[in-house]
Amino acid sequence: MVQQMAQVGKLLIGLWMAGVTVVMFLVIPQYEGLGNAGRIIIMHVPTAWVSVLAFAISAIFSGLYLWKRNPTYDDYAVAAAEGGFLFTALATVTGMIFSQVVWGIYWNWDPRQTSIFVLLLIYAALFALRSAIDDVQRRRQLSAVYSLFAFVTVPFLIFVAPRIADSTLHPNCVFIQGSTCDGITLDVGMIGLLGDRKIQLIGLEREGDLVTAEVIVSEPGLSGETTLRPSFNLATGTMADRPEFPGVRYQLGLEYVDPSINSGLLNIEAPGTGVLDNRITLFTFLASIAGFTALFLWMLNLRANLLGLQWALAQRDGGRV
C-alpha cells in the first residue's frame, strides 16, 4: 500500500515538473527587456532555495545523529548534502547563464555569487572530509560536527554579507517586490558607483523642459569608458531618454534633477522589475518552488534508503567473512 502511494507520488511529481517546464517555456509572457532569458528565473530561484533548504536539512539530521547516534540520521544528512550539492550547482549554472545574458558577465563576485560559491565549497569540503576518514563511526560523527559548524556561517553569508557590500548587480531590487534600487545623487563633475560601474557626471544641459546629463560610465575593472546621455523632463517630472549600459540590458536613468541644475539622481533601471506582477508568471514560479522542493524531498528519501541498504548489506557481508 505504502509502495503504491510512493509510486503515485513519484508520478505526480514528474507530471507536475513537466507541467511547470511546459508553462515556463510556452505559456509565460516574455518580459520586456529580458526576452526569453527572463524565463530562467522559474528554474533559478527554486534551485537556489532548495540548495539552502538541503543544507539546513543536512545540518538538522547531523544534529539528530549527534544526539541519538542513529545511523539512519547520518544517511539522511549525507543524502541531503548530496542533493544539495547538485541543486547548488544547478542554481550556480542557471544564474551564470542569466548573468551573462543580462549583465554581460558570467561572474562578478556579487555577494550572492560569493555566498553560493562558499556553499559549494562547504559541500565539497564535507565530501572530502568523509572520504578521508576510514573508521565509519568516526566519519559519521566528525562530518556531522563539520556540517553543523559550517551551518553557523550561513546566516552570516545569506543575511549579512549582501547588506554590507555596497556593490551588487543581483536583482534584489528587481525581482523582490517592495524593494528599490536607490540610485545615487551626483553633483556635476563628481564620481560615484552604480552597481559595479564607476560613473561620472560631466554636465547637465537644459533645453526647454528637457535636461540632458552627460555621464561617463566605466566598465567593471575600468577596462573601458562610454559616454551616455540620459535625460529628464522637468515639466512632467519623469525620465525621458534612458540609454542602455554597454553590453548589458540595464538602462541608465536620470530620475531627478534639482531646480538649480547642479546635481542629478542617477539610477540603474533594471529590466525585469516586477516580473512577478504577472499572475501566470507568479503562479508558475510558486508551482516551480513547490515542485522542486517535492522533487528534492523524494530524492532525499530515495538516496537515504539506498545508503541504509548499502550499509546493511556491507554489515551482512562483513558478518559472513
Next chain:
Amino acid sequence: MAGHSSTEHDPGLTLTTQQPVAQQRIVDLLQAAWAVFVKDLRIELRTRYAINAMVLFAACTAMMVSIGTTFIGLRRTEEALLIQASLLWIALLFAAISGLSRGFVHEEETRTLAALRLAAPAIAVYLGKFLLNLALLALLGVITSLLFIVLVRVQVGSPLAFLGILAAGGLSLATSTTILAAIITRASFKNALFAVLAFPLLVPPLIIAIQGTAATLAEGGGVLALPALQFLIAYSVAMFVASLLLFRFVWEA
C-alpha cells in the same frame, strides 16, 4: 576576587550551596585550560615548529609582494589600498593555515592524545589549544604587518583601527580553525584537508577583514572600519560558541 579566593581556600565548607560549586568548577576548568596552554606553549617554544613555519611563510610572502609591487610603483589610490589589504590577508591566511593545525596534530603524532584525554576535560583542551592559536596569530599578525609596513611600504592611516581589525580578524581565524584542527587529526591527508575545511568558513570574515583593513589604511578611515569590526566580532562569537558546543563530539570520536 573575594568570592573566588574563599572557595579556593576551603572548598569543603562551601559544597553545601550550589553556586560556589559551579564557580569552583569554572575555576578548575580555566586552570586546566591554562595548564594545557602552558604545556603547548612550552612544547612550541622547544620545537618552534609552528612559529617557524608561519613566520617564514609570512616573510617569504612579504618579500615576494615587495619585489612585485616595487616594479609596479603603486600610487596611493583607493584601489592600491585594497590591493595591499588583500595581499596582507593572503599572507596571513596561508601562514596561519600552515601552522594552526599543529596543536592537535602534534598530539596525534606523539601519541599523547589518550593521555591528554585522561588528564583534562574536553572544554579545557579546546580552550588551551584555542589560546595557543590565538597567541600564534597575534605574533604572526604583528610580524606580518611590520614586514608589510617595512618592505611593501604600506602606510597605515589609522593605526588603532588597523590593530583592531587585525585583532578581530585573527580572532575569527582562531575561532573558525581550532575545532577543525581537532577534526582533521584523525583523518588522512591532514594538512591538505585542514585547508579544504577551513577555507569555506574563512571566506566571509576574510572579505570583511580585507575591506576593513583597506579602510583603515586610508587617513581617517577608522570610522569606516567600524561595521567590519562588528561583523568580525559577531562572527568570532558565533564560531566560538559553536565550537564550545561541538567540541565534545570531536573529542570523543
